[in-house]
Amino acid sequence: MSGNTVQDLLRRRASHLSRSLSVLYDDDPIHVVRASGQYLFGADGRQYLDCMNNVPHVGHSHPRVTEAVCRQMKLVNTNTRFLYEPLVEYAERLTALLPDPLSVCFFVNSGSEANELALRMVRTHTRRRGIVVQDGAYHGNTSGLIDISPYKFNGRGGAGKPDFVEVAATPDPFRGIHRGADAGARYAADAVAAIDRAGVSEFGAAAFIAEPLMGTAGQIIPPDGYLAAVYRGARAVGALTVADEVQIGFGRVGTHMWAFQTQQVIPDIVTLGKPIGNSYPLGAVVTTPEIADSFANGMEYFNTFGGSPVACAAGLAVLDVIEDEQLQAHALRVGAHLKASLAELMARHPSIGDVRGLGLFIGVELVDDPERRSPETDLAERMVLALRREGILISSDGPDHNVIKIKPPLPFSIADADRLAVAVDRFLREAAS
Amino acid sequence: MSGNTVQDLLRRRASHLSRSLSVLYDDDPIHVVRASGQYLFGADGRQYLDCMNNVPHVGHSHPRVTEAVCRQMKLVNTNTRFLYEPLVEYAERLTALLPDPLSVCFFVNSGSEANELALRMVRTHTRRRGIVVQDGAYHGNTSGLIDISPYKFNGRGGAGKPDFVEVAATPDPFRGIHRGADAGARYAADAVAAIDRAGVSEFGAAAFIAEPLMGTAGQIIPPDGYLAAVYRGARAVGALTVADEVQIGFGRVGTHMWAFQTQQVIPDIVTLGKPIGNSYPLGAVVTTPEIADSFANGMEYFNTFGGSPVACAAGLAVLDVIEDEQLQAHALRVGAHLKASLAELMARHPSIGDVRGLGLFIGVELVDDPERRSPETDLAERMVLALRREGILISSDGPDHNVIKIKPPLPFSIADADRLAVAVDRFLREAAS
Numbered sequence: 001m002s003g004n005t006v007q008d009l010l011r012r013r014a015s016h017l018s019r020s021l022s023v024l025y026d027d028d029p030i031h032v033v034r035a036s037g038q039y040l041f042g043a044d045g046r047q048y049l050d051c052m053n054n055v056p057h058v059g060h061s062h063p064r065v066t067e068a069v070c071r072q073m074k075l076v077n078t079n080t081r082f083l084y085e086p087l088v089e090y091a092e093r094l095t096a097l098l099p100d101p102l103s104v105c106f107f108v109n110s111g112s113e114a115n116e117l118a119l120r121m122v123r124t125h126t127r128r129r130g131i132v133v134q135d136g137a138y139h140g141n142t143s144g145l146i147d148i149s150p151y152k153f154n155g156r157g158g159a160g161k162p163d164f165v166e167v168a169a170t171p172d173p174f175r176g177i178h179r180g181a182d183a184g185a186r187y188a189a190d191a192v193a194a195i196d197r198a199g200v201s202e203f204g205a206a207a208f209i210a211e212p213l214m215g216t217a218g219q220i221i222p223p224d225g226y227l228a229a230v231y232r233g234a235r236a237v238g239a240l241t242v243a244d245e246v247q248i249g250f251g252r253v254g255t256h257m258w259a260f261q262t263q264q265v266i267p268d269i270v271t272l273g274k275p276i277g278n279s280y281p282l283g284a285v286v287t288t289p290e291i292a293d294s295f296a297n298g299m300e301y302f303n304t305f306g307g308s309p310v311a312c313a314a315g316l317a318v319l320d321v322i323e324d325e326q327l328q329a330h331a332l333r334v335g336a337h338l339k340a341s342l343a344e345l346m347a348r349h350p351s352i353g354d355v356r357g358l359g360l361f362i363g364v365e366l367v368d369d370p371e372r373r374s375p376e377t378d379l380a381e382r383m384v385l386a387l388r389r390e391g392i393l394i395s396s397d398g399p400d401h402n403v404i405k406i407k408p409p410l411p412f413s414i415a416d417a418d419r420l421a422v423a424v425d426r427f428l429r430e431a432a433s
Numbered sequence: 434m435s436g437n438t439v440q441d442l443l444r445r446r447a448s449h450l451s452r453s454l455s456v457l458y459d460d461d462p463i464h465v466v467r468a469s470g471q472y473l474f475g476a477d478g479r480q481y482l483d484c485m486n487n488v489p490h491v492g493h494s495h496p497r498v499t500e501a502v503c504r505q506m507k508l509v510n511t512n513t514r515f516l517y518e519p520l521v522e523y524a525e526r527l528t529a530l531l532p533d534p535l536s537v538c539f540f541v542n543s544g545s546e547a548n549e550l551a552l553r554m555v556r557t558h559t560r561r562r563g564i565v566v567q568d569g570a571y572h573g574n575t576s577g578l579i580d581i582s583p584y585k586f587n588g589r590g591g592a593g594k595p596d597f598v599e600v601a602a603t604p605d606p607f608r609g610i611h612r613g614a615d616a617g618a619r620y621a622a623d624a625v626a627a628i629d630r631a632g633v634s635e636f637g638a639a640a641f642i643a644e645p646l647m648g649t650a651g652q653i654i655p656p657d658g659y660l661a662a663v664y665r666g667a668r669a670v671g672a673l674t675v676a677d678e679v680q681i682g683f684g685r686v687g688t689h690m691w692a693f694q695t696q697q698v699i700p701d702i703v704t705l706g707k708p709i710g711n712s713y714p715l716g717a718v719v720t721t722p723e724i725a726d727s728f729a730n731g732m733e734y735f736n737t738f739g740g741s742p743v744a745c746a747a748g749l750a751v752l753d754v755i756e757d758e759q760l761q762a763h764a765l766r767v768g769a770h771l772k773a774s775l776a777e778l779m780a781r782h783p784s785i786g787d788v789r790g791l792g793l794f795i796g797v798e799l800v801d802d803p804e805r806r807s808p809e810t811d812l813a814e815r816m817v818l819a820l821r822r823e824g825i826l827i828s829s830d831g832p833d834h835n836v837i838k839i840k841p842p843l844p845f846s847i848a849d850a851d852r853l854a855v856a857v858d859r860f861l862r863e864a865a866s
Contacts, residue, residue, distance in 0.1 A: 009516040016524035017513075018537055018725045020734035024514040031516040032742075035509035053511065055737060061507055070503040074494055076468035077712035078486065080450075081457040083442040083464040091449035104451055109542040109714045110738055116549075116575040123576075124590075141736060142549040143556075144576050157557075157732030274737055279510035281542045281714035281738040292451045299590030301453035303574060304488060304707055305543055305714035309465075 005043050006031050024395075025388050035060030037411045040393065049416055051394040054361075054407040057250055057275030058321040065278045068317035069310055077310040080107070081302070086312035093319050095286060097257050099266050104292035106285040107307030111246035111273025112140030114283035117301075118209070118269050119144055121287060122240045125294040128204030132194045132239070135170045136217030136399055139209065139244055148209060151216045164203040166194040168230075170214065170399075171222035174354040174365060175373050184223030191226075192233030205239035207269075212259035215247040218398025219363025219405050221356050227263035240291070241265070246273035246283070247361075251322050252410065254332025254359025262358055278321075280314035281305070327410040331359040338362060338406070338417035345421065349428040351376055362406040364424070365398070375400035379431060386427045392420060438476050439464050457828075458821050468493030470844045473826065482849055484827040487794075487840040490683055490708030491754040498711045501750035502743055510743040513540070514735070519745035526752050528719060530690050532699050537725035539718040540740030544679030544706020545573030547716035550734075551642070551702050552577055554720060555673045558727040561637030565627045565672070568603045569650030569832055572642065572677055581642060584649045597636040599627040601663075603647065603832075604655035607787040607798060608806050617656030624659075625666030638672035640702075645692035648680040651831025652796025652838050654789050660696035673724070674698070679706035679716070680794075684755050685843065687765025687792025695791055711754075713747035714738070760843040764792040771795060771839070771850035778854065782861040784809055795839040797857070798831070808833035812864060819860045825853060 006029060013023070023029045031043040037059040040048040050060070058065065072086065080087060091105040108114050123129055131148050133139070138151040146152040147162045154160070161167060168191035170176050171184075178186040191208065198205035212227060214220035231241045243260040249272050253259050260267055268291060273283040283306070287295075295301075305311065322328060335357060342355040342364055353367035366376040366383070380396040383404060387394050395405050404424075408416070439462060446456070456462045464476040470492040473481040483493070491498065505519065513520060524538040541547050556562055564581050566572070571584040579585045580595045587593070594600060601624035603609050604617070611619040624641065631638035645660060647653035664674045676693040682705050686692050693700055701724060706716040716739075720728075728734075738744065755761060768790060775788040775797055786800035799809035799816070813829040816837060820827050828838050837857075841849070 006516060009518065009521055012521040012525065013516070016521065016528050016536060016538055017740075018539055018734065019729040020725070020732070021513050021539075021740075022733050022735070023516065029516050032509055032511055033517070035511065040509070040511070040515075055512070056510070060511075061509055063507075066503065066506045069506060070499065073499045073502060074496075076465055076473070076494055077489070078465055078468065078473070078493075079488070080454050082473075083439060083446070083456065083462050084466070085442065088442055088445040088449065092445065095449050103449060105449055106451055106454075110546065110736070112736075113543065113546065113575070120576050120579075141734065142546070142575055142577060143553050144549075146553075152732060155732060157730035279738065279741065279743070281741075281744070292453070296452040297590035299453070299585060299588060300455050301451065301574060302455070303543070303545075305712065307450075307454075308712065308714075310712070311714070 025385065038409045038416060046391055049392045049419060051392060051406050051408045051420060053409060054247060054252065055274045055279050056409045057278050058318055058325070058327060059409050059411040062278055062321060064321050065314055065317040068313040069280060072310045072313035077308050079304060080307045084309050086309045086316065087307050090312035090315045093316060094284065098270065098286055101288040102266070102270055102286045104287055104289055106301065107311065108283040108285065108303050109281045109305050110283045111271065112142055112145055114246065114271040114273050114285050115139045115145050115244060116142050117285045118242050118271050121269060121285070121291055121295045122207035122242065124297060125291050126204065126206045126238065126240060128206040129164050130166065130198035130201055130203035130205050131164060132166045132168060132191065132198050132205065132208045134168050134210050134214065134217065136214060137211065138216040166198045168194040170217050170220060171226050172218070172220050173223050174356070184226040185229065187222065188226050188229030188233070191230040195234050195237060195239055199237040205234070205237050207240040207242050208234040209242040209244060211244045211247060212263050213248050213253070213358065213361060216397050218365065218403035219357060219361065221358060222263065227260065227265045231265045240268040242269045242271065243267035244271050246271055250275045250318070251328030252331055252359050252361050252407070254328060254335050257328065276318065277311060277314040278318045280311060282311045282315055331410050334412055334414055334417055335359040335362060337414055338421065341417060341421035342424065345425050345428070351379060351428060357406070360408060360410060360412060364404040366402045366404065375402035377402045380404060382431065383424070383427050387423050390423050392423050458818065471842045471849060479824055482825045482852060484825060484839050484841045484853060486842060487680060487685065488707045488712050489842045490711050491751055491758070491760060492842050492844040495711055495754060497754050498747055498750040501746040502713060505743045505746035510741050512737060513740045517742050519742045519749065520740050523745035523748045526749060527717065531703065531719055534721040535699070535703060535719045537720055537722055539734065540744065541716040541718065541736050542714045542738050543716045544704065545575055545578055547679065547704035547706050547718050548573045548578050548677060549575050550718045551675050551704050554702060554718070554724055554728045555640035555675065557730060558724050559637065559639045559671065559673060561639040562597050563599065563631035563634055563636030563638050564597060565599045565601060565624065565631050565638065565641045567601050567643050567647065567650065569647060570644065571649040599631045601627040603650050603653060604659050605651070605653050606656050607789070617659040618662065620655065621659050621662030621666070624663040628667050628670060628672055632670045638667070638670050640673040640675050641667040642675040642677060644677045644680060645696055646681050646686070646791065646794060649830050651798065651836035652790060652794065654791060655696065660693065660698045664698050673701040675702040675704065676700035677704050679704055683708045684761030685764055685792050685794050685840070687761060687768050690761065709751065710744060710747040711751045713744060715744045715748055764843050767845055767847055767850055768792040768795060770847055771854065774850060774854035775857065778858050778861070784812055784861060790839070793841060793843060793845060797837040799835045799837065808835035810835045813837060815864065816857070816860050820856050823856050825856050
């Protein structure tokens with residue numbers, strides 16, 4: 001019966017949805033019918049532990065977010081050309097969580113729209129076009145963002161690097177080009193060199209755009225001091241700094257609300273998405289009054305749905321739940337526990353080359369040998385499938401797809417962490433036997 | 434009290450929201466607290482007749498849409514990498530409303546994201562980069578779309594026309610460069626010439642992108658036969674045709690579900706937005722299997738929120754209401770009545786140069802004299818403000834901002850139409866005295 005609905009849905013997808021859209025576990029995809037907290041429930045009656053979805057940040061279908069959205073939808077959903085309380089309240093609440101001088105908000109519908117708008121801002125403000133990004137980075141699905149996403153322009157179907165883009169090395173201290181004690185300084189020098197290349201090009205250096213912790217590149221935690229040195233280099237040539245917090249913002253890193261804070265920097269522009277509305281389509285750009293003023297050059301910025309009363313109600317409810325359920329502290333505690341459990345497994349399993357992360361943003365890198373560190377891509381894929389059979393949803397990524405990514409909804413518990421660690425251990429024991 | 438909340442909201446907006454965001458009626462903006470059908474209600478207790486918002490298509494806060502969204506939000510909101518019924522059901526329902534071979538859907542979060550994706554598709558499919566657009570057109574707020582929107586790149590703060598864009602004349606039979614019986618053929622020849630210019634350029638002609646009826650350009654209804662001739666010219670050189678139905682789709686034109694049908698054409702790609710989710714952030718691109726296949730070149734297309742179960746539930750509810758409340762036929766009937774009432778006023782008011790439109794997409798063009806047709810920009814602005822004082826919300830647009838745009842939520846009634854016509858008449862009588 002459930003198998004039948006899966007086949008039926010796949011057949012119907014094939015008729016009316018593009019093959020460009022992928023389905024997870026294509027041999028045995030999951031027909032989801034409901035979800036709650038950190039669990040998805042299939043039409044087959046099974047419960048799945050969700051270790052992969054960072055969008056339902058405060059938990060799938062959190063009743064407070066649902067209630068806030070429904071309450072506001074019944075009243076009115078309109079646009080920012082009208083005045084309404086939720087917009088200003090949300091802008092105040094959001095900017096209160098960000099350091100000065102990040103105080104001016106723009107609301108959009110997705111992380112892609114946020115990064116698109118950030119691109120427009122840095123170019124309007126600096127009157128330059130060159131953009132510096134990190135290798136392996138992904139910033140969104142529009143043409144303008146694919147152009148600045150090495151993950152896409154160097155990937156399958158990609159058209160290669162555009163002239164106006166300069167690429168800095170992925171600041172990966174485990175398997176990247178620089179390792180050891182001075183890796184941070186050397187990666188920073190590499191990025192500053194890329195900024196300087198843009199600076200002397202015909203395009204000029206408009207901005208350095210980066211996730212403070214990298215997601216698709218393989219859960220990369222840059223060495224301490226890296227981002228501060230890069231930002232200094234950018235500012236030395238008048239380039240702006242953009243922190244893409246779409247994947248990792250809103251307390252996931254545990255110690256701070258924002259990942260850039262773990263690198264002791266304050267960007268000129270922050271872009272927000274995914275977790276911001278707990279699945280309601282919402283994104284934001286927050287910048288300084290100075291940059292917002294440059295951008296206000298006479299061209300109106302209008303976003304039909306962005307900053308609507310309902311979107312703001314969703315955003316406000318997410319902030320309330322993060323605070324009331326102390327989810328940032330929870331992410332720190334559970335993340336530390338899970339990281340420790342996974343690190344313990346390293347002693348028994350040489351294929352675990354690295355366990356890294358902050359809060360509930362964790363990566364487990366699978367390699368053939370702790371020293372040689374060749375990627376175990378196939379092992380990672382088999383682990384993803386084995387865990388799925390056990391009812392645990394997890395994904396792999398990175399340029400060699402050998403990094404297991406862990407970024408669950410924040411209610412993820414100590415018991416869930418233990419269940420995950422046990423499953424990883426069991427899979428690796430069986431794989432080795 | 435209400436004045437105080439308006440001042441308070443304006444002050445708080447000034448602190449945390451960009452000046453690039455405009456507010457309607459800046460001397461006396463409206464603090465909206467609830468809405469229903471075709472009415473907005475202010476914190477001042479006043480009811481406002483909404484003649485401007487085409488996004489709450491089936492009526493502000495329609496209970497069936499709210500209920501569908503809330504029901505699905507309580508169950509699960511996830512992404513298209515999982516299987517769920519609402520996605521395939523919505524794709525089936527939507528494509529059933531479109532002519533063959535438009536049968537493959539992509540779901541996104543806004544009209545801008547839809548047009549962005551259409552741009553990627555036409556370039557991937559044709560391996561060309563040149564885009565032909567109509568003068569005065571607006572296709573969205575990303576950099577890639579501002580580049581193809583003369584309304585923006587030639588407007589305040591605009592950077593001018595990029596090399597890869599060719600601009601065809603606005604097919605405006607009233608005040609454009611071609612008038613009279615052969616205007617359609619002459620505008621078509623102008624557009625085909627632009628397509629041919631792109632074709633011989635270094636970029637090649639990837640696509641002709643146009644709203645079948647133009648919105649921001651001033652509620653332009655092209656002459657009969659125009660689009661068919663342009664599409665023939667595009668196809669003759671292998672360029673694709675994109676119909677931007679973001680403003681005007683879903684039955685507003687009354688005689689048909691889609692505006693392109695009023696011009697007897699079938700585009701290669703249709704983009705949808707604004708009304709599609711009745712204010713829930715949603716957009717779509719529908720294309721042919723052939724173009725979808727070219728686009729599936731190995732690069733995954735992933736849109737975090739696009740096509741989520743909740744978005745699809747909103748889309749499905751909108752289709753249900755359009756059908757059950759027979760809103761397309763209603764738009765035809767009420768639109769015809771309103772157009773007739775406004776046309777009657779032309780005899781008394783020489784400043785009404787033209788009344789045009791299809792269904793509930795109507796424009797009233799104000800000019801100094803029916804023959805000379807110089808734009809009465811100031812009169813249009815004063816009319817907008819006078820009607821606002823009467824509790825009627827309406828806007829002006831077009832290159833000279835002298836066209837009164839009427840595009841209300843579809844429940845707009847005969848009585849509402851009469852109220853609007855009486856108010857227009859009264860204003861023009863007072864303005865002339």
